Amino acid sequence: MKINDKLTSILLLCLELVFCQESTHNQTQTTVPGIVQPPSTAATAAQSSEAVTEGSVNRNEGTIDPILQRSRIARLQALREHVLASLGWTSPPDIDSATKDRLLRRLSTPVFVSRQRHCYLPACDLPMVDLPDYMNRSIWFDTSSRNIRYYFTIPTNTDPNLEIKSASIKLHLKRRQDCPCAYDRDISTSRLHIKMYQYRRPIRSHSRLRHSNMRLIDAKMVTWEGSRWVSFRVTDAVRRIITRGRRNGGFEVQVRDMEENSIDAKTVIDPTVCSFVTSYDCTESDVENDENEEVEETNYSPVLEITSETTTIIDLTQHGVGEY
Numbered sequence: 001m002k003i004n005d006k007l008t009s010i011l012l013l014c015l016e017l018v019f020c021q022e023s024t025h026n027q028t029q030t031t032v033p034g035i036v037q038p039p040s041t042a043a044t045a046a047q048s049s050e051a052v053t054e055g056s057v058n059r060n061e062g063t064i065d066p067i068l069q070r071s072r073i074a075r076l077q078a079l080r081e082h083v084l085a086s087l088g089w090t091s092p093p094d095i096d097s098a099t100k101d102r103l104l105r106r107l108s109t110p111v112f113v114s115r116q117r118h119c120y121l122p123a124c125d126l127p128m129v130d131l132p133d134y135m136n137r138s139i140w141f142d143t144s145s146r147n148i149r150y151y152f153t154i155p156t157n158t159d160p161n162l163e164i165k166s167a168s169i170k171l172h173l174k175r176r177q178d179c180p181c182a183y184d185r186d187i188s189t190s191r192l193h194i195k196m197y198q199y200r201r202p203i204r205s206h207s208r209l210r211h212s213n214m215r216l217i218d219a220k221m222v223t224w225e226g227s228r229w230v231s232f233r234v235t236d237a238v239r240r241i242i243t244r245g246r247r248n249g250g251f252e253v254q255v256r257d258m259e260e261n262s263i264d265a266k267t268v269i270d271p272t273v274c275s276f277v278t279s280y281d282c283t284e285s286d287v288e289n290d291e292n293e294e295v296e297e298t299n300y301s302p303v304l305e306i307t308s309e310t311t312t313i314i315d316l317t318q319h320g321v322g323e324y
Contacts, residue, residue, distance in 0.1 A: 080092075110313075110314045111311050111312060111313050111314060112311070112312045112314060113309055113310070113311050113312075114309065114310050114312070115165075115283070115307065115308070115309050116281070116283055116307070116308050116309075116310070117281075117282050117283045117305060117306065117307045117308075118279060118280070118281055118282065118283075118305075118306050118308070119279065119280055119281075119282040119303050119304065119305050119306075120152040120153065120154065120278060120279045120303070120304040120306070121152075121272065121275070121277070121278050121279065121301050121302070121303060121304075122150040122151060122152060122272045122278075122301065122302055122304075123151045123152065123153055123278055124272060124274035125137075126140060126151060127153065133202055133247060133248075134202060134204055135151075135202045135203050135204065135249075135250070136203055136204050136205065139203055139205070139206060139209070140203055140250070146254075146255075146262050146263070146264045146265060146266075147252050147253060147254045147255075147265055148252070148253045148265045148266060148269060149250055149251065149252045149253075150169070150250060150251045150252075150253070150272075150302055150304075151248070151250040151251075152248075152250075152251075152304045153278055153279065154238065154241050154242060154248055154304075154306075155242070156241065156242060156245050157242050157243065158243065158245060159310070161310055161311045161312065161313075162242075162243060162308055162309075162310050163243075163308060163309050163310075163311070164235065164238060164239040164242055164243060164306065164307075164308050165235075165307045165308060165309055166233070166235050166305075166306075166307045167233070167234050167235045167237070167238035167239070167304065167305065167306045167307070168231045168232060168233050168234060168235075168304070168305050169196060169231070169232045169234050169251065169302060169303070169304050169305075170229050170230070170231045170232075170302065170303050170304075170305065171194070171229070171230050171232070171253065171269050171270075171302050172227065172228070172229050172230075172269065172270040172300035172301075172302070173222070173224055173226075173227055173228050173229075173230060173268055173269060173270070174227060174267070174268060174269065174270055175226055175227040176190070176224055176225060176226065190223050190224050190225050191221060191222070191223055191224070191257070191258050192221070192222050192223075192224045192255055192256070192257065192263070192268065193219065193220075193221050193255070193256040193257070193258070193260070194219065194220055194221075194222060194230065194232075194253065194254070194255050194256075194268075195216060195218075195219040195253070195254045195255075195256070196216075196217045196218045196219065196232040196234065196251060196252075196253055197214040197215060197216055197217060197251065197252045197253075197254065198214070198215045198217050198234070198237045198249065198250075198251050198252075199213055199214060199215075199249030199250050199251070199252065200213050200214065200215055200247075200249060201213055201247060201249055202247060202248075202249045202250075203249070203250075213249075214252065215237070217232065217233075217234050217236075217237050217251070218232040218233050218234065220232065224268065227270075227300075234251070234304070237251075238304070238306055242306075253265050253269065255268050255269075269302070270300035270301070270302075271301070272301045272302060273299050273300075273301045282305065
């Protein structure tokens with residue numbers, strides 16, 4: 001069969017792949033007692049589909065209920081007849097194996113994409129590592145500092161099929177108690193400039209606390225009138241750690257007022273609640289709340305949310321495509 005038009009070739013190939021399943025279903029039909037030949041009309045298929053609710057899978061024997069099996073075959077047959085009638089054909093095309101393989105190679109490779117979202121809580125202790133990743137605990141947890149440092153235990157994954165789509169650190173601001181903010185018309189007293197930094201190299205001495213060792217990741221001007229969540233985008237920083245294997249030097253948060261005067265971040269941001277759980281799967285949880293909405297949780301610890309996608313390439317030859 002000579003095919004000149006590429007679109008027609010792909011269409012014929014898809015039809016061949018649909019109709020070639022008939023042999024498989026006929027083999028399955030002979031193994032299930034009580035199955036008759038599938039009906040040849042769409043109306044019969046609709047009647048059979050209504051009876052699906054009466055059928056079920058026999059879990060003890062591992063076989064499919066005959067009613068359910070007949071309904072599946074009837075719907076497949078109705079689909080085949082509908083495709084043939086739409087194209088004005090009476091029988092499916094016959095494509096030789098060489099042409100089929102050539103067309104398959106031209107088609108884009110089918111893939112399966114799965115999305116995950118993982119959440120990490122700040123570590124209450126630094127990991128026990130040697131140089132060059134060693135970090136000085138006394139400097140890191142210096143309570144006299146007006147800034148807050150966060151270290152998230154992020155695993156490294158060099159899988160080329162993994163892509164980090166987004167990452168954000170959410171901080172919860174405390175409820176302000178030092179002024180009647182509802183009656184304060186001067187917004188400068190309630191506006192804060194919060195900056196999120198990443199350390200380029202692990203802190204081993206006070207010299208690495210300099211700005212030359214810090215990378216500004218995100219900054220926001222927020223109104224501090226009540227408790228709320230504030231989100232900072234750290235996608236590039238997390239992507240460098242996970243997929244590129246860069247050192248995880250941790251993050252630091254600095255708070256300034258409208259005049260850029262330093263404010264003790266611990267008086268503004270809720271602290272970390274230490275627990276044995278430092279990470280969990282938050283794919284199905286409702287963590288993407290609006291920043292202005294109050295989250296009904298007792299744990300207001302900072303949280304790092306990472307959304308990733310894993311792409312799996314489907315090998316058509318291993319799934320029986322092209323073998324008919």
